[in-house]
Amino acid sequence: MVFHHDATDPLAVITAPPANETAEERAAREEREAEAQRISDAIDAEIHADKMARKKREGVVKILLLGQSESGKSTTLKNFRMKYAHDKWIEERASWRTVIHFNLVRAINIILDAVQQEISGVPLEDEVQDPSLRPLAFTNEHRRLGLRLGPLRGVESDLKRLLGANPTESRPSSRGGSPSPTDALKPPQEFSVRSWNLRNVLQAPRLDRSKRTGKQDGVDLNDVTEVIAGCKDDMVALWTDGIVREVLSRRRIKLDDSATFFLGQLPRLSDRGYVPTDEDILRARLRTVDIQEHELQMGGDSDGRQNWIIYDVGGSRTQRAAWLPYFDQVNAVIFLAPISCFDEKLTEDPRVNRLEDSFILWKAVCSSKLLTNTTLIMFLNKIDLLEKKIASGVVVKQHLPSYGDRPNETGAVVKYLRQKFKDTVKQCSPEPRACHVYPTSVTDPKTTAVTLLSVRDGILREHLKRANFV
Ligand SMILES: Nc1nc2c(ncn2[C@@H]2O[C@H](COP(=O)(O)OP(=O)(O)OP(=O)(O)O)[C@@H](O)[C@H]2O)c(=O)[nH]1
Ligand SMILES: [Mg+2]
Structure with a gap:
C-alpha cells in the first residue's frame, strides 16, 4: 500500500514528494513507504494479539492458595481437581x-x-x-x-x-x-x-x-x-x-x-x-517446594463455563518469598489456617507456635495493598483433628491464654478463632471488605465438596460483579 498525499493537510504538505521527482526516485520512495507500512502492520498485529491474549487471561479467574506448611493447601487443590477435573483425576x-x-x-x-x-x-x-x-x-x-x-x-x-x-x-x-x-x-x-x-x-x-x-x-x-x-x-x-x-x-x-x-x-x-x-x-503427602499451577473448567451459574487457574505454593518459611509476585494478579486468595495446631510449633522454627504463625501470615495478607481488591476466603482447617485433640483432654487455654474461660469444646473454639481472624480483616484491610470463613476438614471429600461449591459460587459472583463494575 502506498501513502496518498492530501494537499489540504499541513502534515501531508510537508511530507509530500518533491514536485520534480524522477520515475526512479518515485519507485524508490514508494518501496520505502511500502516497507514502512509493512512494519507498521506487523506491529499492529502484534499489539492486537497481545491485547487478545491479555483479554483472554483477564477472563480467567485466578486463585492463590496460601497458608503455612502442612495447612492443607495441596489437599484443597486435590479436592478442586477431584470435583472439577474429574476425568484427569x-x-x-x-x-x-x-x-x-x-x-x-x-x-x-x-x-x-x-x-x-x-x-x-x-x-x-x-x-x-x-x-x-x-x-x-x-x-x-x-x-x-x-x-x-x-x-x-x-x-x-x-x-x-x-x-x-x-x-x-x-x-x-x-x-x-x-x-x-x-x-x-x-x-x-x-x-x-x-x-x-x-x-x-x-x-x-x-x-x-x-x-x-x-x-x-x-x-x-x-x-x-x-x-x-x-x-x-x-x-x-x-x-x-x-x-x-x-x-x-x-x-x-x-x-x-x-x-x-x-x-x-x-x-x-x-x-x-x-x-x-x-x-x-x-x-498422600509430598511437601510443595515450587509454585504449582492447575487449570480447571468451572461451570458458572449465569456465566457458562469459566477457566480457573489455581496456584498452590510451598508454605514453609523459606518458600514464602515466592508468593509475592502472584499477589497483584489473583482474583481470590484461599487462606488455610490449621486450627488444630494451637499446641504445636513450626517444624522450621520450633520457637514459633503454629497458630501464632497463621495469625501473623493472615495479618500480612489482609494488610497487603496488592490484595486490596482480592476476594478473601479462609478455611479454618483440620477441624477433625481439633475435635480429636479436645476429646483426648487437651485444654485449649493452656496453649492459648487469650481463650480464657470459654468452654473447652470444638464449636466454641471455632467461634472464637473465626471472630479473631475476622477482626484482623476489619482492622488490617486497607479498605472495608468481606471475608468468608469456612470450618473445614479438607481430607474429607464429601464435606469439602459442599464447601467448594459455595466458594466457587461466591468467587464467580464477585468476579461478575467486578467485571460489570469495570
Ligand atoms: N486429618 C486431617 N489431615 C489434614 C487436613 N488437611 C490436611 N491434612 C493433612 O496434612 C498434611 C499436609 O497437607 P498438605 O495439603 O500437603 O499441606 P500444604 O499446605 O500443601 O503443605 P506444604 O506443601 O508443605 O506447604 C497432609 O498429610 C494432609 O493429609 C485435615 O483437614 N484433616
Ligand atoms: Mg503443598
Whole structure:
C-alpha cells in the first residue's frame, strides 16, 4: 500500500514528494513507504494479539492458595481437581499408589530406625534421657522383624528416585524457650517433589499406554508391589506392637497425619490389587517446594463455563518469598489456617507456635495493598483433628491464654478463632471488605465438596460483579 498525499493537510504538505521527482526516485520512495507500512502492520498485529491474549487471561479467574506448611493447601487443590477435573483425576488414580506406597514405606523405615537405635542403646539426639525409664523388653522377634522388613529400604530408595523426591531443609536441632511435652515431639524429615516430576509420574501410564510393563524410569513397580505385599504381616506386627509404640513415644517421634492414617490401613494398602480411594489420594503427602499451577473448567451459574487457574505454593518459611509476585494478579486468595495446631510449633522454627504463625501470615495478607481488591476466603482447617485433640483432654487455654474461660469444646473454639481472624480483616484491610470463613476438614471429600461449591459460587459472583463494575 502506498501513502496518498492530501494537499489540504499541513502534515501531508510537508511530507509530500518533491514536485520534480524522477520515475526512479518515485519507485524508490514508494518501496520505502511500502516497507514502512509493512512494519507498521506487523506491529499492529502484534499489539492486537497481545491485547487478545491479555483479554483472554483477564477472563480467567485466578486463585492463590496460601497458608503455612502442612495447612492443607495441596489437599484443597486435590479436592478442586477431584470435583472439577474429574476425568484427569480418574486417569491419575492408579498412579497415586506410588506416592502412597512411598509415604507408607517411609513411615515403616522411620519406625525401624527408631527400634534399631533403641535396641542398640543409641542415646536421644538433643533431649535429656529420663534415667528412671527401664530398658524395654525386646525379643528376638523384634530383631527378626527388622531383618524381614529390610527389603523396604530398597523400595524406599527406588520410589524416592522415581518420584525425584528430595529431603526438605532439616529440622533445627537446638530449641529455644522451655520445651513442653508437645514441642518435644520430633517430626521426621519430609520429602518434596518438583511439580513436573510429580506430573510425570502421575501421567506416565497415560502417556505410555503402549508399553505398560509396570516399569517406570528403571523402577519395576510390580517388584515394589510384590515386596510390599510380602511384608504385609510383618508391617502390621511392627505397627501394632506395644513395645514399638513405647519406642516411638520415648524417642518422641511424631509421625505425620498421613503416615498414621496409612499405617492404620496397612492390609488394604499392601494388597496386590490395591487401587487408591479418593480419601487415600487426599492423604498422600509430598511437601510443595515450587509454585504449582492447575487449570480447571468451572461451570458458572449465569456465566457458562469459566477457566480457573489455581496456584498452590510451598508454605514453609523459606518458600514464602515466592508468593509475592502472584499477589497483584489473583482474583481470590484461599487462606488455610490449621486450627488444630494451637499446641504445636513450626517444624522450621520450633520457637514459633503454629497458630501464632497463621495469625501473623493472615495479618500480612489482609494488610497487603496488592490484595486490596482480592476476594478473601479462609478455611479454618483440620477441624477433625481439633475435635480429636479436645476429646483426648487437651485444654485449649493452656496453649492459648487469650481463650480464657470459654468452654473447652470444638464449636466454641471455632467461634472464637473465626471472630479473631475476622477482626484482623476489619482492622488490617486497607479498605472495608468481606471475608468468608469456612470450618473445614479438607481430607474429607464429601464435606469439602459442599464447601467448594459455595466458594466457587461466591468467587464467580464477585468476579461478575467486578467485571460489570469495570
Ligand atoms: N486429618 C486431617 N489431615 C489434614 C487436613 N488437611 C490436611 N491434612 C493433612 O496434612 C498434611 C499436609 O497437607 P498438605 O495439603 O500437603 O499441606 P500444604 O499446605 O500443601 O503443605 P506444604 O506443601 O508443605 O506447604 C497432609 O498429610 C494432609 O493429609 C485435615 O483437614 N484433616
Ligand atoms: Mg503443598
